[in-house]
Amino acid sequence: MQKRIEYSTLAKSILLSLALVGTAVEAATLKISHVRPQGTAIDLDVRQLSDELKAATDGDLKLKVYPANALGDYTVVQERVSLGAIDMAVQPPSAGADKRFQVIYMPYMVKNWNDAREAYTPGFTAA
Secondary structure (H helix, E strand, O other), X not given: OHHHHHHHHHHHHHHXXXXXXXXOOOOEEEEEEEOOOOOOHHHHHHHHHHHHHHHHOOOOEEEEEEXXXXXXXXXXXXXXXXXXXXXXXXXXXXXXXXHHHHHHHOOOOOOOHHHHHHHHOOOOOOO
């Protein structure tokens, strides 16, 4: 029930954002990719989001779901998202696009974000 409320809120937020910037919602099908196989929790959640967006927009906005790296591995997909060839992705970040994403793979090096900024940002000093 909680996830349904969250997705419904997300769908409504997207529509409200489009309305506030004065952009008419044209019929569109957006591509969303994820790395997990069909039938897994993330796949079911993305499909639920797709269904709720379609219902909230009377079918004007649809998501085409590409599970299990169907559009390429996560590094390729992240690059394609940055170029606009793929609209969205649910996946781990790729350090190929920005080396700073590697910080999440170094557990226990710092205690919090402030420590991470101080340790890994040249010239940064904590206030």
